[in-house]
């Protein structure tokens with residue numbers, strides 16, 4: 188019995204030491220101050236992140252006039268039913284996403300997806316969570332250059348957090364030009380038919396994961412593809428929304 192007690196005390200001490208080390212090791216990705224337990228971001232920096240609070244109930248476009256819907260959504264309802272975006276695409280979120288996406292700083296992806304997942308969880312507190320998580324795919328040529336797909340990385344974290352399967356059911360069938368420099372019309376024609384289905388989504392509520400939602404052209408095209416294949420609803424889970 189004494190041996191068992193000693194052994195369990197030793198295990199307890201080792202677990203405490205490991206937790207303490209982990210705590211010491213966490214360091215804020217913005218100011219290098221000690222992070223919070225298990226999170227590389229200090230609380231003051233977390234509270235300073237540009238939260239998206241007032242926005243269109245359909246597409247999450249930031250709105251500053253207390254209206255429920257933006258002009259675009261009033262004109263034509265988007266294919267997706269809902270958008271969850273914790274932040275505005277402003278400093279320092281914009282720079283953090285770039286460091287994650289282009290410099291493969293996975294610790295940043297981990298911090299952002301950790302906080303985002305908790306935000307999504309509270310947004311769905313009394314509502315049905317999605318059945319499937321599907322990341323926005325990159326064309327294989329772009330993925331080869333970048334080395335990874337940032338949306339898939341986030342989707343994998345959410346899948347683990349919510350215990351919802353993540354499936355690569357969308358495929359880019361052709362490379363598309365970078366959207367940033369294009370007009371709204373050019374974006375639409377650039378993305379037209381860019382995705383194809385490679386899995387069964389019939390009867391499923393699908394969460395589509397992307398890092399940043401700009402005009403919504405990419406997620407609209409993906410949503411149409413999923414709805415055509417029988418998905419009941421499509422929700423967009425992104426980190427940040429541009430103005």
Ligand SMILES: [Zn+2]
Pocket residue numbers: 215216217218219220228229230231232233
């Ligand atoms: Zn900090």
Ligand SMILES: [Zn+2]
Pocket residue numbers: 243244245246247248256257258259260261
């Ligand atoms: Zn809208």
